[in-house]
Amino acid sequence: MAEFSVMEGDVDIVIGALQSDLTSFMNEWRPIFSRFHLIITKDPHLKEELKIPEGFNVKIYQKSDMDKVVGSSLTSRLFSGYACRYFGYLISQKKYIISVDDDCMPAKDDKGFLIDVVSQHITNLATPATPLYFNTLYDPFRKGTDFVRGYPFSMRNGVPCALSCGLWLNLADYDAPTQALKAEQRNSQYVDAVLTIPRGVMMPFSGINIGINRELLGPTLFPGLKLAGEGKFRWETVEDIWCGMCAKVVCDHLGYGVKSGLPYVWRNERGDAIASLKKDWEGMKLMEEAVPFFQSLTLSPAAVTAEDCLAEISTLVKEGLGAVNPVFAQAADAMTQWMQLWKKIGCGPSSA
Amino acid sequence: MAEFSVMEGDVDIVIGALQSDLTSFMNEWRPIFSRFHLIITKDPHLKEELKIPEGFNVKIYQKSDMDKVVGSSLTSRLFSGYACRYFGYLISQKKYIISVDDDCMPAKDDKGFLIDVVSQHITNLATPATPLYFNTLYDPFRKGTDFVRGYPFSMRNGVPCALSCGLWLNLADYDAPTQALKAEQRNSQYVDAVLTIPRGVMMPFSGINIGINRELLGPTLFPGLKLAGEGKFRWETVEDIWCGMCAKVVCDHLGYGVKSGLPYVWRNERGDAIASLKKDWEGMKLMEEAVPFFQSLTLSPAAVTAEDCLAEISTLVKEGLGAVNPVFAQAADAMTQWMQLWKKIGCGPSSA
Numbered sequence: 001m002a003e004f005s006v007m008e009g010d011v012d013i014v015i016g017a018l019q020s021d022l023t024s025f026m027n028e029w030r031p032i033f034s035r036f037h038l039i040i041t042k043d044p045h046l047k048e049e050l051k052i053p054e055g056f057n058v059k060i061y062q063k064s065d066m067d068k069v070v071g072s073s074l075t076s077r078l079f080s081g082y083a084c085r086y087f088g089y090l091i092s093q094k095k096y097i098i099s100v101d102d103d104c105m106p107a108k109d110d111k112g113f114l115i116d117v118v119s120q121h122i123t124n125l126a127t128p129a130t131p132l133y134f135n136t137l138y139d140p141f142r143k144g145t146d147f148v149r150g151y152p153f154s155m156r157n158g159v160p161c162a163l164s165c166g167l168w169l170n171l172a173d174y175d176a177p178t179q180a181l182k183a184e185q186r187n188s189q190y191v192d193a194v195l196t197i198p199r200g201v202m203m204p205f206s207g208i209n210i211g212i213n214r215e216l217l218g219p220t221l222f223p224g225l226k227l228a229g230e231g232k233f234r235w236e237t238v239e240d241i242w243c244g245m246c247a248k249v250v251c252d253h254l255g256y257g258v259k260s261g262l263p264y265v266w267r268n269e270r271g272d273a274i275a276s277l278k279k280d281w282e283g284m285k286l287m288e289e290a291v292p293f294f295q296s297l298t299l300s301p302a303a304v305t306a307e308d309c310l311a312e313i314s315t316l317v318k319e320g321l322g323a324v325n326p327v328f329a330q331a332a333d334a335m336t337q338w339m340q341l342w343k344k345i346g347c348g349p350s351s352a
Numbered sequence: 353m354a355e356f357s358v359m360e361g362d363v364d365i366v367i368g369a370l371q372s373d374l375t376s377f378m379n380e381w382r383p384i385f386s387r388f389h390l391i392i393t394k395d396p397h398l399k400e401e402l403k404i405p406e407g408f409n410v411k412i413y414q415k416s417d418m419d420k421v422v423g424s425s426l427t428s429r430l431f432s433g434y435a436c437r438y439f440g441y442l443i444s445q446k447k448y449i450i451s452v453d454d455d456c457m458p459a460k461d462d463k464g465f466l467i468d469v470v471s472q473h474i475t476n477l478a479t480p481a482t483p484l485y486f487n488t489l490y491d492p493f494r495k496g497t498d499f500v501r502g503y504p505f506s507m508r509n510g511v512p513c514a515l516s517c518g519l520w521l522n523l524a525d526y527d528a529p530t531q532a533l534k535a536e537q538r539n540s541q542y543v544d545a546v547l548t549i550p551r552g553v554m555m556p557f558s559g560i561n562i563g564i565n566r567e568l569l570g571p572t573l574f575p576g577l578k579l580a581g582e583g584k585f586r587w588e589t590v591e592d593i594w595c596g597m598c599a600k601v602v603c604d605h606l607g608y609g610v611k612s613g614l615p616y617v618w619r620n621e622r623g624d625a626i627a628s629l630k631k632d633w634e635g636m637k638l639m640e641e642a643v644p645f646f647q648s649l650t651l652s653p654a655a656v657t658a659e660d661c662l663a664e665i666s667t668l669v670k671e672g673l674g675a676v677n678p679v680f681a682q683a684a685d686a687m688t689q690w691m692q693l694w695k696k697i698g699c700g701p702s703s704a
Contacts, residue, residue: 134553137524145541148556149530150557152644154640165488185496190544191543192543192544193541197486202486203487206500234501235501241501244502288505
């Protein structure tokens with residue numbers, strides 16, 4: 001395993017606040033988060049004052065801050081509910097972003113030790129990814145493992161890792177029907193592995209627990225796909241899944257990797273899956289069209305930055321999915337709009 | 353998880369004997385293997401009588417048996433060393449084959465329980481594989497897990513699983529340079545997961561610990577790629593890696609899945625990695641050409657059986673790799689030859 005240390009100055013922890021009282025959330029995360037700079041973005045529809053315990057290096061952004069940056073007409077369209085975190089992604093100037101939902105607590109590993117999500121995400125991001133060929137012993141850059149016999153030596157350098165997708169113990173990230181059907185099901189399986197999602201392969205990206213190399217991905221994670229009846233629970237949203245597919249296409253095209261697996265967070269109950277079932281499952285139906293579309297997407301050699309890639313994806317989405325459902329055309333427009341915002345505000349090598 | 357029971361009559365356990373005294377091997381495996389029919393194939397170069405303890409339902413095949421079936425000129429060309437097990441694949445008439453190297457012992461899981469490799473391989477093979485989209489919580493057909501939010505419902509039926517690739521504790525399946533460089537490295541990481549290798553993705557298939565749906569794969573696993581200086585240790589062979597790539601192409605084309613992960617076996621030391629380094633690494637060099645070739649392979653819609661696919665692969669290998677190295681042209685010929693043998697001897701739905 002490559003040796004490196006987490007540089008506090010390279011990391012922003014971005015938390016989207018959907019609840020006003022973050023006292024227990026912050027106290028539970030204190031041993032892990034207190035070394036780092038935190039960006040807390042408040043859901044613009046949340047009226048109450050945020051409660052945050054002392055002892056953190058934290059900057060809070062609320063509706064008035066968002067209004068100043070993007071204009072009041074855009075704030076609630078872009079940053080409602082879970083999407084408020086994207087404001088943090090927009091204004092961060094750090095190399096790495098770690099983001100965790102505010103209904104998640106630190107988990108313990110299979111030996112009972114507290115899992116340091118920041119350290120594990122940074123390890124995933126700072127060691128190469130191996131999307132060119134699957135390694136059956138998982139991440140060859142973890143301590144105690146390596147490339148399996150038959151892995152071509154020319155592919156062993158791997159590629160830079162741009163995105164690290166962590167997992168969930170207790171309440172896993174299922175959709176509303178699965179959650180409703182298996183109301184008692186809890187994830188108790190700690191799988192001690194990190195792996196690279198191979199090149200050309202799509203996966204359901206979840207925004208609950210992630211690490212991002214912002215320098216590589218630039219504006220790629222953005223609040224694009226908005227459902228008409230978007231809810232305040234994960235199973236009522238698909239914005240993260242949509243931008244995960246965009247990110248995977250960008251990574252595959254630019255030669256970056258996406259890892260999945262460790263670290264786990266402990267995810268608490270929130271919401272009523274049965275009640276969510278009464279909604280019209282719009283997001284899940286959209287996936288039937290969106291996934292095959294992204295699976296078949298190829299970008300042109302002219303796209304050499306994340307911004308180029310997103311501009312192409314936006315055009316292709318409009319052409320390929322725009323007629324299927326207006327929500328896709330809106331997502332394409334949101335991409336373009338986001339890149340304008342990014343150019344105006346975002347900084348760092350990727351937007352240079 | 354789907355409920356099913358392992359039908360003893362559906363399973364052959366195939367063991368290639370590279371050592372004559374199988375007493376401790378068989379006794380260690382007794383609790384797991386004794387219910388099943390065993391096919392033991394003896395390396396034709398092994399002169400000593402096999403020692404096998406009593407209490408097994410076992411049929412032994414040695415050089416004279418192979419000679420009768422394939423002719424004496426072919427026996428040592430096809431079935432030397434590790435390749436002797438392919439004789440078992442050829443003559444088995446069961447739906448499933450489980451095969452384990454004779455330097456492997458039963459391993460224990462992370463809770464200290466003996467791992468039943470047969471049961472786990474059959475579980476992997478009898479439940480659907482999900483190569484169309486990656487599920488971040490691994491095999492959704494395992495107990496206690498499911499498809500993650502965003503996984504299209506139209507893809508949740510999965511596809512039949514044709515191949516199950518198990519892993520190794522203690523001595524992992526590294527190549528000679530890795531083994532020599534990290535002589536002290538042992539794999540102690542028990543990763544409690546099974547996953548489907550996505551469609552279109554190649555991986556280093558290892559023949560050490562596998563389960564096969566013979567009805568689906570037919571003659572796909574065959575002793576094709578023979579090195580000039582092929583050794584008697586895994587790190588000196590690539591026949592399994594080569595036929596794993598053929599199998600993956602066949603599965604992708606016919607709509608079958610390949611799983612990797614559980615079950616683990618405990619792999620004991622054998623051979624001298626440093627001594628192996630003095631050989632010319634022919635197999636590893638071949639991978640530099642073979643992997644990109646197989647990654648780019650597409651078969652025609654006319655190929656609708658495993659046999660059709662292999663015939664096409666044989667032609668494409670000759671055209672695409674034949675000029676690169678004569679060993680590839682020989683492998684292509686071996687495919688054709690193997691299919692002739694399979695037609696003559698093999699039985700079961702796939703060759704019907």
